[in-house]
Amino acid sequence: MDMLTTLAQADLPAAMAPATLAHYLFLSAAMFAIGLIGFLTRRNLIVMFLCTELMFQAAGIALIAFSRFHMEQTGQTFVIFVLTVAAAEAALALALVVLLFRRRDSLDAEQWSEMKG
């Protein structure tokens, strides 16, 4: 609740004023929205994967912002972990995408909709 009140009370930033928490959160939300929309609208597996990464990092930015705001290290620690996992996951996912591409000669996600109720 505290968090939300802070958010509500934050003034809109003046020109060239130092970035406040709200700025970061706005950035995070924007990135998440772009990622989500990209994931929903694109059919290319690699692009979709990039979009998920985008959402991932959006969440990371929010975490770091709050971490800084509360002057606590937990959030940042967590993001380090997320980055590590994301790196491993990226390697794995791209390998999978390559495998899938070899099977169908296409990166279209709709090619893989075999489970039809």
Add this chain to the structure above:
Amino acid sequence: MLNLAESITSLLTTATDAAGGLQQAAGHGAAEAAAHGATHATDVVMGPWYVLLIPLLPMLGVVLVTLTALLGIRTKLPAWLTVACLGGAFATTVVMYWNVSAGPAVTYGFRWIDLATGNGHRFTADFGLYVDSLTCLWMLFVTGLGTLIALYASEYMADDLKAGYARFFMAFNLFVFSMACLVMADNLVLMFLGWEGVGLCSYLLIGYYFKKPSAVAASKKAFVVNRIGDLGLLMGIFLTYVEFGTVQYAELFPMVEPYVELVKSGMAWDVPMRVGLIPVLFMVGAFGKSAQLPLFVWLPDAMEGPTPVSALIHAATMVTAGVYLIARTYAFFVVSPIALPIVAWVGAATALVSATIGMAQFDIKRIMAYSTVSQLGYMFCGLAFLSTAGAAFHVLTHAFFKAMLFLACGAVMHGFAGQLDLRKLSGVAFMKGWGIVGIAMFVGCLNLAGFPFTAGYFSKDMILAEAFVTQGPGYSVLGWVLLVTAGLTAYYTFRVFFRVFVGPRHAEPGDDHHDHAHDAGEHGDAEPDHHHGFHPHAPGWAINLVLALLTVGSIAAAGLYFVDKENHGWVGGMIHNSSAYTSAGSAAFLDSANIGMHVDDPVGTGHSADHDDAHGGAHGTLFGQDPHKIMYYVSAVFGVVGILTAAYLHGPKGPLGLFIGGRTKAATSRADGLADAMMPLPTYARNKWYFDEFYGALIVKPLRALSHVFHLIDKLLIDGLVNLIGSLPRFVASLIRPSQSGLLQGYAAGMAAGLAVVVVTVWMVIAVTGGGS
């Protein structure tokens, strides 16, 4: 925890006891037996150890014969082992008979079923043997005949030396063991072991020729029909335990005494109904085992077994188990107002019905089977007329002469390749080497027909006379029924004799597998000696020896009637000292001025008879005379008339047909014309009055149909219901399955929508609750 801890500790202690083993068990038994002796009026003493040999020797025989089979011995060794073991058992029985004391003795074997049933009572049914004179009587002829018939079978079964010989003698020994358990048991449950055990052996031996479908069906029928009776017996045992808290004879009999006293003092209706029900249940078992109406149908079919089996099991011993059961538990029957009258009516009806069926059969072995059923009816009547002595005497004489008749028939069957049709055999007694068989048959027929001064005559008279002496519901009618049946018996017995054993010599071989039948299909009217192809082989020494011994035995049995005249013969004396008598005797049912035992009012409806002058008004009469005396003449007349009728209708021309016969051919006789005139009755009788068809239509088929219905219900209804429930989740799933489109974006959109819903909800909650608080 409490349960576990206590059970473990108590288990440890009792387990220790259990580990004590046989030694302790034996001690327990000794104490038990001693306790009986101390607490009850009838002084039950510890029996000698060697009576245990009587069941154990046949058991040894089972083991030894099985060993010979395992070792692949294909000689007559199993037969000799059997004869030795059974002979040993017989010798032991004789020793037991000489040493039998006045009262019963119990010899303890080992613990069998023994447990606490709560309420401070134990259910004890141990392997113990109860020996009194009734036991001796039965065991004497069981082991004696067993030995002789084993000797006979050693030759009879010789065709099967390659296969089945050992199997036959294994079952044979097992049978004698089971019969010993049945007769010598000291409790009802061990008796039940023997009871079912003889049923098993009967099953195994009837189905001995297992390749014949008819034999298999007959064996199955015998076992199942017996089981129906067994259920009644089992319920009787349960009820006995519930009522008296014990199933051991030694404890049981003294407990029934008070009820007998009640009946004696005219308060029969004060006996609890449960007690009166016990004998009715026992009776059901007895009817099954002894082939009485309505459960008699298995016995004639049982003739599918080898003839020695028919002789021993289905004529002499096993089928008398029902008589034994009633004699053993006679006290129960005396106190029941309905049991004995039912026994009487069923016995007489069985005697008559099976005699009429026997008259119309052509298969000589079947005729003997029906005569067995009929004679068993007499025995039951004897029991019902309060003449256990008469019944037991008839059991004894019947055992001898009927075994002999069967063995003679068996010799014929053996010699003529399984031929049993009396229309296809004639003059057998005069063929070379068949003399002893002919004589044995003649003596046997005389006995069965009740010809004066034969053993069968005396034993039958004892029963017949009591029918008129004893007062009961319609007993004198039953007496006349039995008299007529006696005439019929004489007729059909001598019908066999006149047709098969005397007259022109003629023989057609049967269709059995037979080493000597080179040309089985050939037949003609020529002398068998000149018959080109078939040569009947006359019995060898074993068969002849056994037949000769039995002939002598059954003639001599008549003498037993005059021994110990005071107790109505030797058998009467034996009965006198047993549980079959104790109850009836101590209740002063015994008319001491007379021979035999009878109450004036077995129904017990408060009679006031003064037993001491029983010759007075309460005593039944026949032609205004004492039935015991006049019966000698009346029954003789019936018997002789029956024989003469047979001679007229079936006897050959000349002296052997008593000069009134006129038969010149094997296949036809004067009876044929008579039968035609009486149509359709002979056909009905030949078809056993359609009992089998009746049961088939009324019980077997509906039951089978019901089974099919159940099977369908099981498959369709019950399993269908289960499958229906099982398919419910699948059905529900099929409703929501389309939502799984398989499109990645579809799922993502769903997630986004879900997220949106969550966000909006949170937003609204904040808005509603006023955010800042």
Add this chain to the structure above:
Amino acid sequence: MLLAMMIAPLVFVLIVASRPAEHARGIALLGSGVSLLLGLISWRMFIRPGGPDAIDPLAFSMDWLPSMGIRLDLGVDSVSLLMILLSCLLAPLCVLGSWTAIVKDQRTFYGWLLGLQAAIVGVFAARDLMVFYICFEFTLVPMYILISRFGSTNRRAAGTKFFLYTFTGSLIALAGLVYVVWFTAQHHGGWTLNIDRLAESARMMSATEQAWVMAAMLAGFAVKVPLFPFHTWLPLAHTEAPTAGSVILAGVLLKLGTYGIYRFVLPFTPVAVAEYAPLIATLSIIGIVYAGLICWVQTDVKKLVAYSSVSHLGFCVLGLMSLNHAGLQGSILYMINHGLSTGALFLLVGFMYERYHTRSMNELGGLAAKMPVWTCFMVFFVMASVGLPGLNGFVSEFLCMLGTFQAGGEGGQWGLTGYELPGVTWGVLGPWYALFAGTGVIIAAIYLLFLVGKICFGPLVEPVGHNDHPGPLPADLTGREIFTLMPLAVLCLVLGLYPSPVMDLLEPSVAKTVAVVQSAAAGESRNDAHIGAHSGLDAGAVIVSEVLPTVDSQTGGVR
């Protein structure tokens, strides 16, 4: 010791898995032999002399999840020990019986067979509800694999049905058991899953609660038994299962149901049992007659034997419902005897199937001519199954029926005000139940002799073309097969003629259960029972801590 009996088969599972497939059956035989040996040693230890101070050498106890009161508690009374011995005996026989029948995937087969053995020991040895339930459910997995991988044509459907049906039932039972655990925790302030303590507190539940808990538990156990009308999975499972699977299924797994009733339903909910025993007994009797008649019209030999199990197990449940000494002892003996005789029958049918590759009675007949030894065994075990006195089946059947007959004291069918008849005990059944159950004895004779008459006797009938392709096996039984059947035959005879050592062993356990059930159900007022049970629980804890010191600290911790 019990732990060793659980672990030993698992060790051999590992060995089986690590060795080549052709060694699997030998290792499995060795493994099951070891567990049989351990079983016999346990038996020896169990009946050895020792005073009340002696610590049970078989028991094992250690903390598992202390915060939930879950412990790895193993221990036996005579009932569970006998069941363990039965499973130990059947395991090597199953291996021997499958020696040549299983050719592919031997490692999987024998591995799971051994795993099943471990789970079964666990079920019977469990003194903790969690251990019991885990093992109880785990038995499904090996059995499912045995059926659906090694069965005959319709194996997958049979395996699935078996698994789902019994699993659903056990889940409902779990709900009931969880309620008891919760109830105990509520009323005694601490979690415990010790079966005996749960039983004590469960008896304090109100009559309505007991009825619901009983219904839930029965849902699990009645399906397992199987009690009419929950039996339809059994014929299918038996028909499709490989021989070893059928033997274990009939010999031991079905007994989990009756054992469950004995161990849980009777002591947990005696009041409800006393109220509903007539209903359950009626269902058993319907099962006896109904399944018996269905047997009579079967054409598949194995299905006939399977339905006969349904019929026979009816006697078992009936005996339990009589709630007296004779009935309970008879019922427990029945569990063992049925395992021996029906197990042997399944082995025999399996041996026949290996030679003829058919189980249809229409294609077979008169095999006595070709297989005399096989026929001897067949007739012997059929007679044991029919309940011929002198063989094992009789003693148990007799006692079950006797128990039923006499169980009708006050308010029962005997309609007595007191106990003036010496043979009547407390109970709610009576002679009519025994009579109707008794018709099952006749029907058993009908269908089993029908079976023997059809396939053993009569003219020889063999499947068309059978003699064109002689298999590797001789016409009659081999030495190995005879060796497999011999122990069962000997035990059938011994338990038929001299059952008293076993009965003496059972007597204290059974007496305890009967006392618990009767005192709880025979109509003391609820409040009295409540107070009495409270103090009883405390006393119980004290006694246990004396006898089993290892339990002591834990008990204190829990409370």
